[in-house]
Amino acid sequence: MAIALVSNGLLRRYLDIDRRPDALAIGMMLFGGIAAAIGLAWVFHDLWRFGHAAFNTSSDVAWGAPIAFYLFFLPSSSGPSIIASADSVFGVNVFHPIAKRCVFLAIVTLVSGFTILALEIGHPFRMLWALPFGLQWHSPMWWMGVFYSLDLLLLIVKFWRMHVADWHSRFMHLVSIASFVVCILAPGTLGLVFGMMAMRPAWYSPVMPMYFILSGFMSAMAFITFFTAFEPEASTPPALRHLHEVVLPRLFFLALLAVAGMRFGQILTTLWSNVEGMEANWHVLRSDAFRFELLFGLVLPIALLSTNALRRSALVRFAAASLAMAGIFLARLNLLIVGQVVPLFKGYWADYVDYWPSTTEWMLIPAGFGIFCFAYGAGHWLLRLGDDPGPEPAHEAARA
Amino acid sequence: MHCEKPSCMAVCPTGATYKTADGVVLIDWDRCIGCKYCMIACPYGVRFYAEEKQKTQPDIREVFPDPTGEKVWSPPWRMPDHVQDNRIGVGIQPKNVVSKCTFCYHRISKAPAGTKDLDPSDPALREFTPACVATCAPGARHFGDLDDPTSEVRRLIAEKRGTRLLDHTGNRPRVYYLAGAQPAIPETRSVRRSRDGEA
Numbered sequence: 001m002a003i004a005l006v007s008n009g010l011l012r013r014y015l016d017i018d019r020r021p022d023a024l025a026i027g028m029m030l031f032g033g034i035a036a037a038i039g040l041a042w043v044f045h046d047l048w049r050f051g052h053a054a055f056n057t058s059s060d061v062a063w064g065a066p067i068a069f070y071l072f073f074l075p076s077s078s079g080p081s082i083i084a085s086a087d088s089v090f091g092v093n094v095f096h097p098i099a100k101r102c103v104f105l106a107i108v109t110l111v112s113g114f115t116i117l118a119l120e121i122g123h124p125f126r127m128l129w130a131l132p133f134g135l136q137w138h139s140p141m142w143w144m145g146v147f148y149s150l151d152l153l154l155l156i157v158k159f160w161r162m163h164v165a166d167w168h169s170r171f172m173h174l175v176s177i178a179s180f181v182v183c184i185l186a187p188g189t190l191g192l193v194f195g196m197m198a199m200r201p202a203w204y205s206p207v208m209p210m211y212f213i214l215s216g217f218m219s220a221m222a223f224i225t226f227f228t229a230f231e232p233e234a235s236t237p238p239a240l241r242h243l244h245e246v247v248l249p250r251l252f253f254l255a256l257l258a259v260a261g262m263r264f265g266q267i268l269t270t271l272w273s274n275v276e277g278m279e280a281n282w283h284v285l286r287s288d289a290f291r292f293e294l295l296f297g298l299v300l301p302i303a304l305l306s307t308n309a310l311r312r313s314a315l316v317r318f319a320a321a322s323l324a325m326a327g328i329f330l331a332r333l334n335l336l337i338v339g340q341v342v343p344l345f346k347g348y349w350a351d352y353v354d355y356w357p358s359t360t361e362w363m364l365i366p367a368g369f370g371i372f373c374f375a376y377g378a379g380h381w382l383l384r385l386g387d388d389p390g391p392e393p394a395h396e397a398a399r400a
Numbered sequence: 401m402h403c404e405k406p407s408c409m410a411v412c413p414t415g416a417t418y419k420t421a422d423g424v425v426l427i428d429w430d431r432c433i434g435c436k437y438c439m440i441a442c443p444y445g446v447r448f449y450a451e452e453k454q455k456t457q458p459d460i461r462e463v464f465p466d467p468t469g470e471k472v473w474s475p476p477w478r479m480p481d482h483v484q485d486n487r488i489g490v491g492i493q494p495k496n497v498v499s500k501c502t503f504c505y506h507r508i509s510k511a512p513a514g515t516k517d518l519d520p521s522d523p524a525l526r527e528f529t530p531a532c533v534a535t536c537a538p539g540a541r542h543f544g545d546l547d548d549p550t551s552e553v554r555r556l557i558a559e560k561r562g563t564r565l566l567d568h569t570g571n572r573p574r575v576y577y578l579a580g581a582q583p584a585i586p587e588t589r590s591v592r593r594s595r596d597g598e599a
Contacts, residue, residue, distance in 0.1 A: 051495060052434075052451035059448045062436040122434015122451075122496030130414035130431050141413040141437050199407060199443035199569050344445035345566065 014163065021381040024230050028377025036370025042363040043119055052122065054360040058353075061340045065357035066120035068332040069364050072219065073113030073372070074148065075190060075212050076328075079220020080106040081155065081183035088176030094247060097240045098224070101385040103159045105223060105376065106183070110152050112372040116364050140192040147186035154179040167389035187212040194339065201277040202270065203339040211262055218255035219328040222301075225252050226321035227376070229314045249311035249320075253302065256324065260298045263331070277342050283352050284338045289330045297327010333357075401444050401565075401573030402503060408438035408447060416497075423546075423574060424503050427489035432497040439498060443569040447500045450493050470494055504530040508543070516551040517544035546574060 011017055021029070046054035057064040080102035086092040087099065095102070118124035136142040158179055161172045188209040194200075195208025205211075228244045236244065270281040284290050301320040310316045341352045379385055402425045409417045409425060416431035417438055427438075439447045450472040454460070461473040471492045483506055484491030490506045493499045511518060511528035520526045520534040533541040544553035553576075556562065562576035 052449075053453055055451075056453065057449075058452045059439065060445070062439040062449065122432070122436075122449075124433075126431075127414070127433040127435075130416070130433055134412075134414035134416075134431070136413050136415050139411050139413045139437070141411060141435065145413060193437070197441060199441060199566075199571075340440075344443055 015382040016384060017382065019381070021377075025377045025381035028373045028380065030377075032370045032373030032375070032377055034370070035366040036374055039363045039365070039367030039370055043360055043367055046360040046363075047119070050360075052120075054358060055120075056355060056358040056361065058355075060343045060353040061337075061355040063336050063340065064355060065333060065336075065361040066116055066364050068329065068336050069368055070113050070116045070120065071190070071332040071335075072329045073109050073116065073368060075187040075216025076219040076223055077106040077109040077113070077151065077155075077216075078183040078187050078213065079217040080109070080224060081151070081179055082217065082220075083224070084158070085176045085180035085183075088173045089180045094243065097237070097243060097386070097388045098228070098248075099389075100159070100162045100387045101227075102224065103155055103162060104379045104383060104385055105220075105227070107152065107155050107159060108372055108375040108379065109220075109223065110148065110155070111375060112368045114148075114152075115371055116368045119364060119367070140189055140196055144186065144189040144193055147182055147189055151179070151182045151186045154182055162387065162389075163383065165387075165389070184213060187216040194335070197339070199344065200339045201273070201275045202280045202342075203335075205266070207262070207266070211259075211266070214255065214262060215259050215328060215331065218252070218259045219325065221248065221252035221255050222321040222324040222328065224248060225317050226325065229318035229321065244317075245312045246308075249305055249317055252317075252320070252324075253305040253311070256298060256302050256305065260302060263294075263298065280338045280341045280352075283341055284334050287334070287337075289337075290334055293327050293330040293334055296323050297330060298324075301327070401442075401446060401571070401575045402501075404572035404574065405570060407441040407443065407569070407571055408500075411437045411441040413437065420505070420509075422509075424505055424508075425500070426502055426505060427498060427500055429486040429489055429494050429497045429499075434496040434498065436498060443566050443571060444573070447498050449498050451496060466492070503543075504532075507531070515545075516548050517542070517553060519552070 043054075055064055055066065083095045084099045084102040084106070086095050121127060123130075131142065131145050134142065154175055158172070158175050161167070161169070161175065166172055191209030191212035194203040195205050197203045225248055228248065231240075231244060267281070267285070270278055271285075301324045304316050304320040304323075305311050337355060341355070343353055402423060404423070406417070406419065406425045409419060413435060414431050414433055416428045416433070417425065418428065419425050434449065436449055439445075439449065450461075460475075464473050464475050466472065466474040471494050474492065478492055485506060486494065488502060488505050489499060490502050490504075507528050508518065508530060511525065515525065515528070518525050518529040518533065520529040521539075526534055530541075530543055533543045542553050542556055544551040546553060546557075548554065556578055557576050560578035560580045563579050564573050564576055
């Protein structure tokens with residue numbers, strides 16, 4: 001009984017369980033719960049019945065769509081982290097009203113990505129001890145594990161301090177700076193996982209880490225725009241509305257332009273190369289997935305967000321964000337395919353490898369996105385994500 | 401290919417892939433997490449993950465399933481169970497790990513110390529010779545100590561134009577192809593482009 005009372009008190013202290021969930025929270029939890037249940041049940045059943053042979057991956061295409069989903073989620077967590085650290089690192093406090101929401105968004109994005117990784121990898125539980133104790137400092141994947149684990153840890157600490165209204169302490173300031181550094185390093189090392197592979201010329205590039213950081217930021221902007229488009233305009237404070245309608249869409253637009261420019265340069269340079277293995281780029285360029293990535297994932301969102309008037313429309317922002325999210329997912333899939341479609345060494349007498357994800361692999365989308373939506377909806381309901389710390393006391397004192 | 405500078409070992413995040421003191425590259429199946437990064441990094445595509453759809457039916461793994469559920473299958477003609485050694489990746493492959501050629505490490509590691517060449521025609525050495533060398537009917541495969549300048553394999557590489565594949569990757573494999581009078585070794589990987597309507 002005593003334990004129940006204590007836990008009840010603790011629950012009420014940190015969670016708004018007495019508050020009625022709004023339509024957004026109910027909708028997201030309902031949709032997320034159903035999608036996650038269906039997706040996870042499907043994937044677990046197939047993995048139990050067929051093992052990882054349920055995926056269409058092979059010894060030629062070792063990394064398939066599950067890795068693309070995971071690449072979709074993980075780098076996307078950096079964008080919200082950068083925005084939430086803008087105050088401590090750059091002294092920009094315009095993002096304060098969405099800072100806590102961004103930290104939570106980054107956490108649930110990472111958790112969704114890690115869940116998909118756990119379903120893709122052969123021995124996820126073995127990974128928990130073999131990775132830290134392996135100390136393979138020469139492996140980019142090991143560093144990726146280190147930085148993403150640190151990233152998650154720092155984000156949880158940061159969210160916790162925000163939740164107990166500690167926004168401006170020195171400790172919080174240091175955590176924010178550390179979080180900013182790690183959230184840049186993490187997608188950077190993820191880019192290195194591909195960019196350092198000299199034996200796969202279509203991936204080998206020193207620019208790959210920057211591409212992952214930039215495209216991760218872009219997809220994060222898409223995530224944030226997607227969710228803020230649901231906020232009811234009437235009850236939104238003017239400062240927050242300005243953020244939703246002006247600042248964030250402009251950042252999103254700029255990020256889209258940067259990614260489009262980078263992708264354009266990447267495509268041009270690869271098409272000019274005669275190095276064997278680079279012909280894979282032509283193969284991908286002729287695919288429907290690439291056309292969708294280019295037209296619906298980059299060109300159309302850029303057009304939709306190109307003017308102030310368009311950016312003010314919640315529907316347009318929502319459409320641009322949805323398209324960009326679908327586009328970046330296909331960009332990740334195209335990236336995976338381009339590096340593996342020419343079989344290593346066997347290419348001489350073989351043909352392009354046929355690969356298209358199996359139903360089990362596709363079902364990872366509702367699984368991952370369902371977890372993401374459910375967790376975000378629950379956070380929106382219980383964790384006061386709209387908390388705004390107001391101006392820093394020191395700044396106020398200086399002004400006075 | 402048991403490279404001098406194995407990229408598969410460099411990228412392995414857990415240290416499951418390692419090189420022995422005598423230069424053989426092996427996988428510790430008990431440490432492998434099945435991330436498949438080594439398969440991505442091996443320029444020769446000679447690492448395998450058994451969990452994939454079979455191209456022919458019936459699926460032989462389902463015909464001979466492993467009763468413990470730990471291994472990929474349990475073929476009736478397998479080597480004696482006591483030879484199974486997960487630490488060197490020898491035996492029936494467990495589920496969800498990557499496998500590769502071990503140079504039959506369970507055999508070569510027991511060869512008498514100082515043996516320069518493992519010649520399967522020598523009855524005293526046959527049981528220590530890698531299976532692919534011992535069973536090659538025309539005797540086209542040879543196994544020996546590359547570090548010993550007087551070994552037979554060193555002589556063959558010198559006299560028969562021993563060539564390493566994809567040498568530009570810098571992996572420096574320890575498997576050589578004896579080109580002899582052949583004009584070329586298939587070391588390029590240009591894809592047939594007919595499917596895309598190219599010449």
